Amino acid sequence: MSDAPIDDADLPPPSLDVAALSRLRELDPDGRHGVLSRVLTAFETSLARMLVQLQSESGRGDPEVVRGIAHTLKSSSASVGALALARACGEVERRLRDGQHDDVCADAGRLAMEAQRALQAVGAMLRA
Amino acid sequence: MSPLTLPADGAAEDKPLLLLVDDEEVTRLLTRLHLQEHGFRVEEADSGEQALALLGTHAPDLVMLDAMMPGLDGFATCRELRRLPGLANLPVLMLTGLEDDASINRAFEAGATDFFVKSQQWSLLAVRLQYLLRASRTTIELERSKAKLARAQDLARMGSFDWRRNDGRLSVSPEAMRVVGLGPHESVDLRALLGMVPQDERRALRRRLLEALRHASPVACDLPMVMFSGKRRMMHIEAEPEFNEQGHMASYTGVVQDVNDRREAEDQIQRLAHFDSLTNLPNRLQLRDRADRALEQARRLGHQFALLWIDLDRFKEVNDAYGHGVGDELLIEAARRLKACVRHSDQVLDTLESAGPRSHRLLEAVCRHGGDEFVALLPEIASEQDASRVADRIVAVMREPIYAGTQECRVTASVGVAIYPRDGSTVPELLVNADAAMYSVKNQDRNALAFYGPHLAGRGRERFELESALHKAIERDELVLHYQPKVDVRRAELIGVEALMRWQRGDRLVPPMDFIPLAEKTGLIVPMSEWVLREAARQARVWADAYGLDSFKSISVNLPGHVFQRSDLVEHIHQCVREAGVPHRVIMVEITENTLMSTLENITLTLDKLNQIGVEVSIDDFGSGATSLSALTGVPISELKIDRSFVQHLDNNVNGARSAVIAEIIIDLGRKLGLRVVAEGVERLGQMEELRKLGCHLMQGFLFSRALPADELGPWLDGTQTGRGSWPVAPRSALSGVALAGAPALAGDPPEPADDDFSRFLAGGVAGSG
Numbered sequence: 001m002s003d004a005p006i007d008d009a010d011l012p013p014p015s016l017d018v019a020a021l022s023r024l025r026e027l028d029p030d031g032r033h034g035v036l037s038r039v040l041t042a043f044e045t046s047l048a049r050m051l052v053q054l055q056s057e058s059g060r061g062d063p064e065v066v067r068g069i070a071h072t073l074k075s076s077s078a079s080v081g082a083l084a085l086a087r088a089c090g091e092v093e094r095r096l097r098d099g100q101h102d103d104v105c106a107d108a109g110r111l112a113m114e115a116q117r118a119l120q121a122v123g124a125m126l127r128a
Numbered sequence: 129m130s131p132l133t134l135p136a137d138g139a140a141e142d143k144p145l146l147l148l149v150d151d152e153e154v155t156r157l158l159t160r161l162h163l164q165e166h167g168f169r170v171e172e173a174d175s176g177e178q179a180l181a182l183l184g185t186h187a188p189d190l191v192m193l194d195a196m197m198p199g200l201d202g203f204a205t206c207r208e209l210r211r212l213p214g215l216a217n218l219p220v221l222m223l224t225g226l227e228d229d230a231s232i233n234r235a236f237e238a239g240a241t242d243f244f245v246k247s248q249q250w251s252l253l254a255v256r257l258q259y260l261l262r263a264s265r266t267t268i269e270l271e272r273s274k275a276k277l278a279r280a281q282d283l284a285r286m287g288s289f290d291w292r293r294n295d296g297r298l299s300v301s302p303e304a305m306r307v308v309g310l311g312p313h314e315s316v317d318l319r320a321l322l323g324m325v326p327q328d329e330r331r332a333l334r335r336r337l338l339e340a341l342r343h344a345s346p347v348a349c350d351l352p353m354v355m356f357s358g359k360r361r362m363m364h365i366e367a368e369p370e371f372n373e374q375g376h377m378a379s380y381t382g383v384v385q386d387v388n389d390r391r392e393a394e395d396q397i398q399r400l401a402h403f404d405s406l407t408n409l410p411n412r413l414q415l416r417d418r419a420d421r422a423l424e425q426a427r428r429l430g431h432q433f434a435l436l437w438i439d440l441d442r443f444k445e446v447n448d449a450y451g452h453g454v455g456d457e458l459l460i461e462a463a464r465r466l467k468a469c470v471r472h473s474d475q476v477l478d479t480l481e482s483a484g485p486r487s488h489r490l491l492e493a494v495c496r497h498g499g500d501e502f503v504a505l506l507p508e509i510a511s512e513q514d515a516s517r518v519a520d521r522i523v524a525v526m527r528e529p530i531y532a533g534t535q536e537c538r539v540t541a542s543v544g545v546a547i548y549p550r551d552g553s554t555v556p557e558l559l560v561n562a563d564a565a566m567y568s569v570k571n572q573d574r575n576a577l578a579f580y581g582p583h584l585a586g587r588g589r590e591r592f593e594l595e596s597a598l599h600k601a602i603e604r605d606e607l608v609l610h611y612q613p614k615v616d617v618r619r620a621e622l623i624g625v626e627a628l629m630r631w632q633r634g635d636r637l638v639p640p641m642d643f644i645p646l647a648e649k650t651g652l653i654v655p656m657s658e659w660v661l662r663e664a665a666r667q668a669r670v671w672a673d674a675y676g677l678d679s680f681k682s683i684s685v686n687l688p689g690h691v692f693q694r695s696d697l698v699e700h701i702h703q704c705v706r707e708a709g710v711p712h713r714v715i716m717v718e719i720t721e722n723t724l725m726s727t728l729e730n731i732t733l734t735l736d737k738l739n740q741i742g743v744e745v746s747i748d749d750f751g752s753g754a755t756s757l758s759a760l761t762g763v764p765i766s767e768l769k770i771d772r773s774f775v776q777h778l779d780n781n782v783n784g785a786r787s788a789v790i791a792e793i794i795i796d797l798g799r800k801l802g803l804r805v806v807a808e809g810v811e812r813l814g815q816m817e818e819l820r821k822l823g824c825h826l827m828q829g830f831l832f833s834r835a836l837p838a839d840e841l842g843p844w845l846d847g848t849q850t851g852r853g854s855w856p857v858a859p860r861s862a863l864s865g866v867a868l869a870g871a872p873a874l875a876g877d878p879p880e881p882a883d884d885d886f887s888r889f890l891a892g893g894v895a896g897s898g
Contacts, residue, residue, distance in 0.1 A: 023248065027161050035161060043154045071196050071225060075246050076154035093225070 014117035016125055020081025037126060043080045044122045047073070047115055054112035061104035067096040070111060082118035085111075144261050145169045147186065149179040149205065150194040150223070155246070159192075162250035168257065176200025180208055183215065189261055193240070195224045195231050206238040217271065219264040221257065278303055285386035291318065291367075292379045307363070307386050309355035324353040326360070344369045344377035350387060361388040403474075404496040406456055407463035410474070415495035415503055419555040422507040425488035426548055434515035435555075436504040437544040437562035438466065438522060441575060443500035444648065446537050448689060448722045457532035458539065459500065465525045466494040469518055470504055499649050503559070512547060512579065519543045519577040527575065540575035542566050551580040597633065598643055598652055602659055606632050609663050610835035611683070613844075614806055617816065618825040622845070624681040624716065626828065627664045628835045629656065648688060657691045661701055664715060665708035667838050672710055674842065682716040684746055689723040698737045712742035716767070720748045724763065732763055739764040746806070751794055760801060768798045770824070772809025779814030792822045799823070 021036070028035035050069050057066050074089035092107045146168050150156045153174070160170040171186060173179035177200055179191070191209065195202035206220050222235035222243045235243045241264075244256055281287055287304025291297070298321070302312035308324065310316055325333055333351055340347045347367045354360050367382025402414040410418065419435065426433045440462060447455035473490045491507040504522070509515050526541035544566025552558040565580040601607055611625035631638035647653040664683045691697055705712050717738060724731060724747060735745050746767035751774055770791055777787040791807070798805035807819045810829030819827060836844060 020248075024158075027165065039154060039157055039161075042157055046153055068196070068198065072152045074225070076152055076158075079154060079158050079248065 014084070014121040016118075016121050017081030017083045020079065020083070021125075024080070040080060040122050040126050043076055043082075044119065044126065046076065047119050047122065051112060051115045051119060054108050054115055058105050058109040058112055061108060063096050063101045063104045066104055066108050066111070067093055070096070070107075073111070073115070077118060080122065082114075082121060085114040085118040088114045143167055143169045144189040144257075145171065145186075146257065147171045147173060147179060147182060147188040147191045149173045149176060149192065149197070149202070151175055151197040152194070155194075159250075159253075163254060163257070166251070166254035166257075168254070176202070176205030176208070179205055180212070183209060183212060188218075190219045190221065190257060190264070192221045192223055192244075192257075194246075195222055195235065202240075203234050203238040206235070206240050210239040217264070217267055219260045221260060282306065286383055287385075288381070288383050289367075290379055290381045293377060304384050307384055308353060309357060321353075324355070325351055326354060341377075344371075347380070347382065350391065361386055362391040363387065407460055407496050408474075409463050409467070409502070410493050410495040412495065412497050415493075415497065415505065416555060418491045418493060418495070418505055418507075419558070422488055422491045422505060423548055423555055423558075425491075425507065429488075431508050432510075432547055432549070434504075434506040434509050434518075434545055434547045435558050435562045436506070436515065436519055436522065436577075437497075437546075437559070437566040438494075438502040438504060439542050439544075439566050439570065440500040440526070441540045441542055441570070443539050444645075446532075446535075446539060449725065450533065450535050450537075454533040454535050454537070458530050458537055459496075461530045461532060462500075462526065462539070462541075463494070463496065463502070465528075466502055466504065466522060469521045469525060470494055470506065503562070509547070512545075515545050515547060516577065516579070519545055523575060523577055542569035542575065543577035544569060544580065545577060546580040594643065595646060595650060598631075598646060598650070601631055601633070602652075602655055607656065607659060607663075608632050608837070609660065609667065610837055611667075611841055612828055612835035613833050613841070614684070614826060614828045615832050616826055617820065622681065623826060624684060625841070626684040626718065626835075627660060627667075627686075629660060629686075630835075648690065651690065653688050654690050657685075657687055658700060660685050661715065662704045662707075665704040665710060668705075668710045668714040669708040670838070671841075672714075682714050682744065684716040684718045686718045686720075686748065687723075689719075692719075692723070692731050692734055697734055698741065701738070701743060702741060713744070716744045716746055718746045718748045718769070721750055721752060725759065735764050749808075751790060757797075760797075765803060767804040767806060768794060769806045769808050769828075770794050772829075775807050775809045775815055775819070775829070776811075778818040779812055784818070788818060788822065791819070791824070795822050795824045 024036050024039055025031075050073055053065065053069055057069070070089040070093040074086055074093060077083075077089060078086035088111055092111055095107070096104070146163060148156060148159055148163075148170050150159070150172075151174050156172055156174070160172060163170050171182065171188060173182055176193075176197055179193070180200075183191075193202035193205055197205075200208065202222055202224075206222065209215055209218070209220065219241040220239065222231075222238075222240040223246050224231040224235065224243050225246060232243050242256065242260055244253060247253075281301075281303040285307055287301045287307045289298060289300045289304050291299075296318065298316070298318045300308075300316055305312050305314065305316070308316075308321065322330060322334065329351055333349070336349065337347065339345075346369065347365060350362055350364050352360050353363050364385045364387040365382065366385075367380040369377045370379045370381055372378040402410060402417075404411045422433045425431075440458075443455070443458065446458060471489070471492045472494055473492055475490050488507045491505060494502055494504045497503050504518065506515060506518060522543055523541055526539065530537045530539065544562045544564065546552055546558045546562035546565060548558055551561045561580040561584065564584040565578045568584055569576050569578045608630045609627045610630050611627055613622050614624045614626060615621065616623050629640055629644070631643050644653070647656055664685050668683055687697075701715055702712070705715060717735075719731075738745060744766040745764065746769060747765055748769050749771045750768045752771040774787045774791045774794070777784050778791065780787075795805050797803075804826055805824050806826040806828060807815075807824050808828050810816055810819065810827045810831045812831060815829075816827060816831060819825075833844060
């Protein structure tokens with residue numbers, strides 16, 4: 001992995017938070033243990049699985065399932081710097097917990113979209 | 129998933145082990161990585177179910193639970209975890225989402241130790257974990273220490289309690305509840321506890337507690353409590369007051385301990401010190417104590433009190449005839465009867481004053497003074513009649529036969545009474561005078577009572593002085609042996625001597641009659657007999673040196689039954705002769721017929737051993753007791769001594785014939801059993817003649833010589849010079865000029881050259897004297 005600063009112009013529009021990534025790098029300063037790629041790979045696998053679920057929930061709209069996915073994705077996406085996704089997860093989770101079940105399908109759709117973008121960002125990061 | 133770990137710092141074992149339970153892999157991975165960086169070891173589980181399974185085999189120091197998980201969520205997992213054995217106090221940190229009050233409450237309800245809002249602030253998490261672990265260790269140590277204390281208290285049957293003054297609330301530790309026989313969850317107050325103290329003690333206790341309360345002083349006391357099981361146990365209570373800031377007593381804190389076993393042991397010691405173990409009566413020490421108190425009370429309150437000295441008549445004879453087992457049973461029964469004659473109290477009182485003004489009545493008792501002597505203490509009598517009524521009752525109940533073992537024993541009691549202040553002003557004086565009064569009964573017909581009177585003055589004192597002087601006689605070297613020759617009149621030979629004890633008390637020689645019975649009664653006879661054996665062996669050495677060992681026969685030593693109860697008698701004799709350097713045969717043991725019969729079974733073994741080492745055994749006073757003839761065949765004896773009572777009348781026209789018949793039977797018996805027969809108490813020539821006619825040639829008595837001091841035996845021997853090598857005999861007292869030379873031998877006796885010797889020794893005797 002390159003230590004060169006990431007140039008905004010080189011990256012696709014969805015991207016991972018620089019601060020979050022540098023926190024991850026601190027865990028493994030010289031990269032010997034491949035911490036960053038390991039975390040990102042785990043996130044990518046998990047996220048891909050969740051995306052499939054979200055896509056099906058955007059048609060069905062089970063609030064509990066959507067809430068569970070939002071909860072799970074909220075902290076992991078924040079950890080890897082997929083901040084947009086993390087924010088969306090937080091909002092959806094709070095709304096569902098407060099009993100606002102009117103737009104579950106739309107929520108699921110929104111989360112699916114953000115997950116899609118995060119997946120792109122992670123993929124780009126891993127294969128940069 | 130392959131484990132991903134960062135390099136470890138230091139020994140892995142020193143680092144706390146965490147179990148991280150989260151279904152989300154990325155979070156789990158990140159959390160682990162960060163915590164490893166902060167010096168933790170981390171195990172992972174991706175579900176509540178897996179976590180519970182892991183806890184069966186792993187023992188983490190802390191568990192971190194994600195609250196929201198599919199399947200068993202964090203709350204359910206925590207509840208399950210708490211039910212597993214040994215995990216009640218395992219620290220559990222619940223990881224919750226942000227702004228989630230409901231989850232936090234649920235976490236605590238489920239038994240979580242703490243919660244933590246998930247965030248990226250890993251160092252905060254690490255600090256929280258460190259804090260939880262430290263708190264957990266402290267809790268564990270506290271629990272251990274509490275458990276140790278509880279265990280120690282349980283072992284000591286001890287527990288603690290607190291009593292608060294303001295509301296009177298009593299809090300009792302589970303250990304203390306157990307001590308007083310209650311379950312840990314039962315409720316108890318001071319009133320209920322006081323209710324367990326027997327009524328008669330409760331009032332005094334209440335007084336004591338109120339007194340302590342008033343002065344805010346510590347409480348320490350032993351008191352009995354009746355458990356709900358009905359068992360009465362002795363408790364020790366010790367409590368200290370505690371004071372508030374104003375210096376006022378605010379509470380008492382203390383311990384209660386079950387000291388029943390200790391008290392029982394103490395009571396047992398007390399009993400051993402103050403009570404006679406055979407009869408369970410108060411002993412001599414306790415008697416003295418009680419009598420001193422009774423005297424003090426009588427002096428203060430101006431009344432009379434009485435001491436009754438009770439002596440069992442013929443007890444010694446029963447003891448000798450049937451053995452100590454029977455004797456002991458007799459004493460136990462006698463004690464029971466005597467106790468019933470008074471208002472006997474076994475109570476040992478520490479202070480009389482605490483028990484009320486008439487408490488001296490609790491002193492009333494029958495005590496065993498020793499042996500067959502008892503003393504009844506009547507602490508208050510109105511008149512002499514009160515004492516004589518009790519004494520009469522004692523004489524009456526003791527008159528009834530006592531069945532001891534298979535024997536019907538008829539012992540009676542002689543009672544002497546002394547009354548304070550009339551018969552003495554001190555306890556020793558009263559005891560001496562009661563004893564003197566008892567002796568005045570003994571000297572008459574026994575089986576009666578007598579009051580002390582001035583005519584008896586000094587007599588009791590004499591006996592007491594005698595007893596205490598006798599104790600010192602051995603160490604002061606006041607005992608001496610005199611030796612009475614045993615002679616063979618046919619051969620004119622000394623066959624041996626009988627050692628007889630004398631007591632050189634100052635310039636007075638006390639005859640055996642005056643001190644042997646006392647020595648037997650007090651048990652002093654045992655050390656005295658041991659001394660006799662040693663002295664006899666020593667004397668044997670002196671004579672052997674002077675006259676040669678070959679010519680020396682033996683010294684007979686009288687041993688009472690007591691001595692045979694010592695298992696080391698044989699060893700003792702062995703030691704005496706070895707020290708003196710003389711052969712064992714120089715000692716001959718004389719035992720009375722009564723001794724032989726009373727302890728026959730025990731004694732036979734000892735007599736066998738004596739025979740094996742060469743010590744012969746002689747039966748003394750034969751014919752006076754009740755020997756079973758068959759017993760004679762089983763016992764290894766060498767000699768029979770005809771009782772002097774038969775010898776005495778041999779030359780007497782009135783009783784002579786009958787005595788002669790018995791003497792002849794004994795002589796015949798001895799001859800047929802191959803035993804030597806010696807006649808004792810031969811004082812006159814007529815008796816000697818008769819004995820010779822009956823075939824008895826071995827004699828002992830004043831006719832030949834009284835018992836002589838050792839240094840007079842030599843001159844006596846020289847005075848009976850016959851010119852023979854062996855020790856000759858000269859009956860100085862027989863130098864009456866009566867010619868015995870022609871005395872006819874018994875028909876049927878083989879011709880005996882000894883007759884010549886006999887004439888010769890008479891001639892020698894005459895020559896020697898003149």
